[in-house]
Amino acid sequence: MTEDFVNGAAVQALLDRASGLDAEGGDGRLKAIVRELAEAVMRTIVRHDVSESEFWAAIQYFQEGAAEFGxxxxxxxxxxxxxxxxxxxxxxxxxxxxxxxxxxxxxxxxxxxxxxxxxxxxxxxxxxxxxxxxxxxxxxxxxxxxxxxxxxxxxxxxxxxxxxxxxxxxxxxxxxxxxxxxxxxxxxxxxxxxxxxxxxxxxxxxxxxxxxxxxxxxxxxxxxxxxxxxxxxxxxxxxxxxxxxxxxxxxxxxxxxxxxxxxxxxxxxxxxxxxxxxxxxxxxxxxxxxxxxxxx
Known part of the structure; x- marks a missing residue:
């Protein structure tokens, strides 16, 4: 799998919707930032062949470690x-x-x-x-x-x-x-x-x-x-x-x-x-x- 997968129409449409780019209202600058951050994470997942289990383990780590974000x-x-x-x-x-x-x-x-x-x-x-x-x-x-x-x-x-x-x-x-x-x-x-x-x-x-x-x-x-x-x-x-x-x-x-x-x-x-x-x-x-x- 290459990063071209992220460039595909389905993922790009998902990013537009998830960041609110295709919705009225909201903060335009924030929409752009959220979209770029989400896309960067998606590209990292593909580039390093992150598995589903690894993905959810990372989410759990951040949930449990929220008190130490500082x-x-x-x-x-x-x-x-x-x-x-x-x-x-x-x-x-x-x-x-x-x-x-x-x-x-x-x-x-x-x-x-x-x-x-x-x-x-x-x-x-x-x-x-x-x-x-x-x-x-x-x-x-x-x-x-x-x-x-x-x-x-x-x-x-x-x-x-x-x-x-x-x-x-x-x-x-x-x-x-x-x-x-x-x-x-x-x-x-x-x-x-x-x-x-x-x-x-x-x-x-x-x-x-x-x-x-x-x-x-x-x-x-x-x-x-x-x-x-x-x-x-x-x-x-x-x-x-x-x-x-x-x-x-x-x-x-x-x-x-x-x-x-x-x-x-x-x-x-x-x-x-x-x-x-x-x-x-x-x-x-x-x-x-x-x-x-x-x-x-």
Missing amino acids: LIVPGVGLEHFMDLLMDARDAEAGRTGGTPRTIEGPLYVAGAPLVEGDVNLSDDPDDTGTLYMSGVIRGPGGEPVEGAILHVWHANSQGWYSHFDPTGEQTPFNNRRRIRIGSDGRYSFHSKMPNGYSVPPGGATDRLMRALGRHGNRPAHVHFFVEAPGYRTLTTQINFGDDPFAADDFAFATREGLLPVPNRQGDAATIVFDFELQKAGASTEEGFSLRARAAV
Whole structure:
């Protein structure tokens, strides 16, 4: 069987009907997208001679693994692809500079406490060292950014994020804060040291990674949103440059410029990291994407 089968009149008519192209009303752009996606899946089925049993096994996998879609999407490179695509669009528009963007991941929680000064992120005890992180938020001309809010979140030493911790032992905003930045653009926080972690063992993401001959590990890292009036909201994270998985992050979040090496002394580690924001070209760039996010 060749892909010419998909080009046949019966399949093409099916695609037109299934995507609503032969129906009045609806969203024309969405119809075109749905049609192309469905056709791509059909061509893949024919090209790789997928059997009926394999097809339904794949459907069952996605049904059972729906709760891990937020991990599967970065694991297969799609979330990083969106970063590469946005970078390319910026380059086409002549927009350069700024701290590199990288994936958000699925574990942000809206509504973290809004605080100022030298902030302690950790509410709960943890048998680990202390991370000290500080720096300056600047604009493209090197000017301190006034009125910025730095959202920061990371896992505990066991690799669990508050709100998503299956042990139920963390308070809702442990290792999560929004930091109001002063006129000098400086931020400073400390917290219990995050460690790297793996996707849930035996879960949908782990099973897929193993089937692909890959692992599901992430290095120790800290997530950030940076928002400020007149500037593009930045989504990024830093990976600890001395972590064994720093250059082999299953989620493809590692990017040049986002790999600071902590200065370690005893059980403490210090990272100095500055953020550079781009000017917003429109007010819509000052907000967040419409991605669904948890809230407490």
